Amino acid sequence: MNLVIVDYKAGNVQSVLFALERLGVQATLSADFETIKAADKVIFPGVGEASSAMAQLKSRNLDQLLPTLEQPFFGVCLGMQLLCQHSEEGDTDLLGIIPLQVKRFQTDLKVPHMGWNQLERLASPLFDGLQEQEHVYYVHSYYVPMSDYTIAQTSYPEPFSAAVQYKNFYAAQFHPEKSGPAGARILKNFLAL
Amino acid sequence: MLTKRIIPCLDIKNGRTVKGVRFENIRDAGDPVELAKWYAEQGADELVFLDITATNEERKTFAELVRDIARHIDIPFTVGGGIGAVADVEVLLQAGADKVSVNSAAIRNPQLVEELAKRFGSQCVTVAVDTKYTEATGWKVYARAGTVETEHSTVDWCRHVTDLGAGEILLTSMNNDGTKAGFALDITGEVAKAVSVPVIASGGAGNLQHFSDVFQHAHADAALAASLFHFREMGVPDLKQYLKQEGISIRL
Numbered sequence: 001m002n003l004v005i006v007d008y009k010a011g012n013v014q015s016v017l018f019a020l021e022r023l024g025v026q027a028t029l030s031a032d033f034e035t036i037k038a039a040d041k042v043i044f045p046g047v048g049e050a051s052s053a054m055a056q057l058k059s060r061n062l063d064q065l066l067p068t069l070e071q072p073f074f075g076v077c078l079g080m081q082l083l084c085q086h087s088e089e090g091d092t093d094l095l096g097i098i099p100l101q102v103k104r105f106q107t108d109l110k111v112p113h114m115g116w117n118q119l120e121r122l123a124s125p126l127f128d129g130l131q132e133q134e135h136v137y138y139v140h141s142y143y144v145p146m147s148d149y150t151i152a153q154t155s156y157p158e159p160f161s162a163a164v165q166y167k168n169f170y171a172a173q174f175h176p177e178k179s180g181p182a183g184a185r186i187l188k189n190f191l192a193l
Numbered sequence: 194m195l196t197k198r199i200i201p202c203l204d205i206k207n208g209r210t211v212k213g214v215r216f217e218n219i220r221d222a223g224d225p226v227e228l229a230k231w232y233a234e235q236g237a238d239e240l241v242f243l244d245i246t247a248t249n250e251e252r253k254t255f256a257e258l259v260r261d262i263a264r265h266i267d268i269p270f271t272v273g274g275g276i277g278a279v280a281d282v283e284v285l286l287q288a289g290a291d292k293v294s295v296n297s298a299a300i301r302n303p304q305l306v307e308e309l310a311k312r313f314g315s316q317c318v319t320v321a322v323d324t325k326y327t328e329a330t331g332w333k334v335y336a337r338a339g340t341v342e343t344e345h346s347t348v349d350w351c352r353h354v355t356d357l358g359a360g361e362i363l364l365t366s367m368n369n370d371g372t373k374a375g376f377a378l379d380i381t382g383e384v385a386k387a388v389s390v391p392v393i394a395s396g397g398a399g400n401l402q403h404f405s406d407v408f409q410h411a412h413a414d415a416a417l418a419a420s421l422f423h424f425r426e427m428g429v430p431d432l433k434q435y436l437k438q439e440g441i442s443i444r445l
Binding site: 018049109117118139177 | 194195196197198233238239260263264265267268269286287288289291311313314315316317360361389390391414415444
């Protein structure tokens, strides 16, 4: 399988590469238009701040390419948020692939939402083999609200989208590459889509 | 529900774990990767690796080690020790660390915290704070591995670095560290209340109840211990079972 990780200097791509390596899968890191377009599957990681990540994508014309992709695509953490329309973080216009808004947590609880929290209402082959209430690792201050595209939810304290799917675009707010065996299973499930 | 985190801390010197770690079922307990894998399997929620080596040459070894750890473990980890500049952090994050912890450098140059948060995001910037109480001074922040008293009062300092962009505070009470008499509940509670980011309590863990106390009475988000786990005085699975029974939100 020709698996490409989008490398736009705004992500901890190394952790994702290593997680795939533990599954016995070699992935290619690339920011190249043609390479990404030709991939069987694409993983889109990201940590950091939304507006600088968008600037990095634009400088590589990836904001034009990514919405046109038709192969299975997996956005992780900031990579999930960037697929949406707009973020409160830096009042940033995003890729606009999924018609959703990214909001900042307004809560008395600690922000960032950091640590292991539970997945509920699993509704996708992405979660095959996982139990309800499975713990996964989160670290984020902004979130995607519940929507028609939600395929798993987590509460902090209100339910939000732990993962979404829109056409071929899958995305998770948590870090499967850092979520122990449960996370490894999710990555494996994505590779099997 | 978000769970409280249990974090074993490993001190690293010349690429090896120190503190006389002894385990029967690990081939090489001095090998940080072996030990980290073992802790991950035991249910540790995160790990912290502190580089206590001195020279720049040895620090390069540390970055290679970080890469090796990232390759093999599937839970988050923080690295710290001697980080002084943005470039140090870049190397460690690129090697696969999830977070870095800065301590003395933040005291020397608080703007570093802001730079790191802007460049890499608050989520990967932990500020480690060593604090000590005396009747005369109250809880003061100490620099250089706890050897130099600063002018900063602990709560004000934690607030300040949070405003600058720290995403987490690792608070170590020097009065409690090594005593096994329990965490410093008062200052941990005060800091947890004063800042909006998660607080890791460190120093003083000696028994199971100390952990439930720091979570329930001081509202810590995570608790860190070293020798208690390394010398197998307490197992991570036993600790987590106990906390669960105490009604604390825990990942089993």
